[in-house]
Amino acid sequence: GAVVSQHPSWVICKSGTSVKIECRSLDFQATTMFWYRQFPKQSLMLMATSNEGSKATYEQGVEKDKFLINHASLTLSTLTVTSAHPEDSSFYICSATRQPYEAFFGQGTRLTVV
Amino acid sequence: GESVGLHLPTLSVQEGDNSIINCAYSNSASDYFIWYKQESGKGPQFIIDIRSNMDKRQGQRVTVLLNKTVKHLSLQIAATQPGDSAVYFCAENWNNDMRFGAGTRLTVKP
Numbered sequence: 001g002a003v004v005s006q007h008p009s010w011v012i013c014k015s016g017t018s019v020k021i022e023c024r025s026l027d028f029q030a031t032t033m034f035w036y037r038q039f040p041k042q043s044l045m046l047m048a049t050s051n052e053g054s055k056a057t058y059e060q061g062v063e064k065d066k067f068l069i070n071h072a073s074l075t076l077s078t079l080t081v082t083s084a085h086p087e088d089s090s091f092y093i094c095s096a097t098r099q100p101y102e103a104f105f106g107q108g109t110r111l112t113v114v
Numbered sequence: 115g116e117s118v119g120l121h122l123p124t125l126s127v128q129e130g131d132n133s134i135i136n137c138a139y140s141n142s143a144s145d146y147f148i149w150y151k152q153e154s155g156k157g158p159q160f161i162i163d164i165r166s167n168m169d170k171r172q173g174q175r176v177t178v179l180l181n182k183t184v185k186h187l188s189l190q191i192a193a194t195q196p197g198d199s200a201v202y203f204c205a206e207n208w209n210n211d212m213r214f215g216a217g218t219r220l221t222v223k224p
Contacts, residue, residue: 041122103207
């Protein structure tokens with residue numbers, strides 16, 4: 001099956017700093033990637049849809065200036081949590097879609113802001 | 115800090131029994147549905163999918179049933195094993211937009 005690599009798998013950062021999370025599709029081109037956030041014991045919440053070469057589409061309530069998404073190539077999307085605060089601590093997961101419908105998930109990133 | 119949210123529904127079954135996990139979806143226009151398994155600290159893993167023109171699909175030890183009338187999806191796991199313990203999510207797809215259901219935690223007792 002297709003592989004999506006997400007890096008880092010976990011990160012601890014100080015409050016006020018920024019953290020970048022990478023999502024790569026290793027063996028296919030993904031025109032669309034999705035970023036999800038997951039709180040403990042809850043479902044995955046779609047944050048934004050990332051389209052190669054264009055601006056990301058953010059879900060209602062997600063601050064685009066807080067969560068910067070860049071989809072510079074067909075195999076790489078990045079999520080940058082800017083000026084992170086403890087309430088941003090969460091599990092972030094990306095997925096990449098191989099047309100028409102197949103979605104493959106990264107391993108997830110556990111972000112802890114102290 | 116972390117949000118305080120609803121706890122996931124839980125299902126506890128005896129090893130060897132069959133499990134049925136249910137899911138209600140929201141968009142009647144959704145045309146593709148997937149069940150995922152998520153183990154602690156990992157991303158979701160694909161289990162089985164079904165398109166809206168079908169009402170049943172079988173895999174190895176798993177069966178997905180789709181009832182479009184009531185927007186309901188179920189996952190049946192035959193002869194449940196300890197390795198099946200995880201959180202299971204359904205997802206609906208419409209226009210390349212995937213949304214997840216609430217999830218159910220399955221615990222298999224030996």
